[in-house]
Amino acid sequence: MPVNYEIRDGIAILTLHNPPVNGLGIATRRGLVESLDRACDDDAVKGVVVTGGARAFSGGADIREFNRPEASQEPTLPTVITAFEASPKPVVAAIEGMALGGGLELALGMHHRIAASGAQIGLPEVKLGLLPGAGGTQRFPRAVGLETAVNMIVSGTPVAASRLADTRLFDAVVEEGVLDAAIALCREVAESGATLPRVRDWTIEHPDAEGFLGFARNGVAAASAHYPAPLKCMDAIEAAVKRDFEAGLAVEREAFAQLLASDESRALRHAFFSERAAGKVAGLDASVVPRSIDAVGIVGAGTMGGGIAMNFLNAGIPVTLLELGQEALDRGLATIRRNYENSARKGKLTAEQVEARMALLTPTLSYDDLAHADLVVEAVFEEMGVKEAVFGRLDDLAKPGAILASNTSTLDVDRIAQFTRRPSDVLGTHFFSPANVMKLLEVVRGKATAPDVLATVMALARRIGKTAVVSGVCDGFIGNRMIEQYSRQAGFLLEEGALPQQVDRAMEAFGMAMGPFRMGDLAGNDIGWAIRKRRAVDSPEITYSRTADLLCEMGRFGQKTGAGWYDYAPGDRTARPSPVVDAMIEAYSAEQGITRRRIDDQEIVERLVYALVNEGALILEEGIAAKASDIDVVYLTGYGFPVWRGGPMFHADTVGLYNVLRSMRRFAKGLHGDAWEPSPLLVELAETGRSFN
Structure with a gap:
């Protein structure tokens, strides 16, 4: 059972049992409402305590249900919260371990809350490109104050319950005995006959709410260029301050729906699940016992x-x-x-x-x-x-x-x-x-x-x-094998008409942490030079632009030598365009008989990113990577690919594999077209309307 029910001295104790973090999926939500109704219908029950046990009150909504029918099946989380809020008998949350996201929103719908001092409290939805969608943006500011709520909701960072002990969120923060304290409080409230408090009825007090909101909004806007969720959080919190509770809820719910459908949130949720899925290795039996590593x-x-x-x-x-x-x-x-x-x-x-x-x-x-x-x-x-x-x-x-x-x-x-x-x-x-x-x-x-x-x-x-x-085993494994094709295209772009600063600027505008030439200067251009020398022997059929070798022959290995694709001043890592390098590139184009042309940023981005995607598809075909999401994890955590795009394979899915393949076939007609042989897997998926993930 996802919710265990017991009565202790006239108090019904509802214990969430949905490991590992008591996620609030449909079965748990139904269990909560049914248990509440059972307690309310029993004259022997004077009050209700909800607990998740020592490990976790609740880690929040089951995000696997998002965009699935279960997410909208009644009782939804807002329905569950409303039911507890309307209970004629006192309801107390006993919080240990954590109350995060929907778990905290559930607790906010109860009449009283007692927490262990070290319990983690927070609304981390923004990290998935969302906002709290079950009243969190409306109740939390009422419980902890406007400034604390803004900081926590917009950052998504949890804090220990002890940090919030002086707010109205908790009736008590204790070192131990959370459940016993909650039962005692519940009995005391029931016997007193006092009016049951609702967070929704509290007011948000601040000496200059409008001024603070304006200041906070400016800061959030500056720090969240590619992420719409933080500003949507600000919209919903501002509605909590300026409108009545139900109107604020309507703003929150509309914003949640918009974010849920956004590419950014889909990418962030993909990254979240992909990182966890990476640890599940195909063909590795769960019964295998790891060896001890003590030294x-x-x-x-x-x-x-x-x-x-x-x-x-x-x-x-x-x-x-x-x-x-x-x-x-x-x-x-x-x-x-x-x-x-x-x-x-x-x-x-x-x-x-x-x-x-x-x-x-x-x-x-x-x-x-x-x-x-x-x-x-x-x-x-x-x-x-x-x-x-x-x-x-x-x-x-x-x-x-x-x-x-x-x-x-x-x-x-x-x-x-x-x-x-x-x-x-x-x-x-x-x-x-x-x-x-x-x-x-x-x-x-x-x-x-x-x-x-x-x-x-x-x-x-x-x-x-x-x-x-x-x-699996191959030259470069997943990440470096793919980056090789990315780097090849970057070199070809130099031959055809681009310069290092334009390529880097385009890729950084796309969201990469660093463009390919700045990355080369940081890592050391001699490293790539050594790899190309080895591959000239092992795989002579692979062609490269000679510009990178010419650069190394000039002794320009990057930041460590003070000169690479860019010039660097002593003690300063600022990359400054180099007239010497630009001249070398232009001379090489002329030597090869290549008429340089204007290359726009879109072509730069597509050629570099789709080179990653095509090689990733080959890696999947060969079984080097077990799943496309593993490739995305490699690039999100190791190569600075923008998280809000979900990784190269997810980004290709978002663009549409038909469109990716169409662009690749256009590139195949260009100067270095032999580098654009599409992966059979990519062709198959594109032509059948499917995706990698």
């Missing part, structure tokens, strides 16, 4: 190795960090400490926490000190010969059952596994730089990787706060 070894104390180490230290897992030279080891340790001390200066860590994490780190110059590790992550130079030497050593000394992982970003994990006598214990763990900051972890499953090895690393990813996506 980690890392080979390489450079930028990646040090950043990877910090992930484990942050989770309380001891790390042994190996380098072959004392100077490199000392440099790596100093960088880790400096990163932690910078966090402490910003108030994110205490000095004690810094020392506790550093105490978990053991530096070494000897491979033998890795023999106790349950997991060893190799983070050395991206060259197969170097990987072979490392994995040969690890194979000789690692204990039986230890997992051996390569942080390679492009190389063949199956070949790396063959450098050992235990290929079933080998897989790829592609962290993204900076590894202690970026959320994405591509987990590369080799053909011999054991199921429990994969399960272990996926569970470990959650433990260290990463979003893990499983990839």
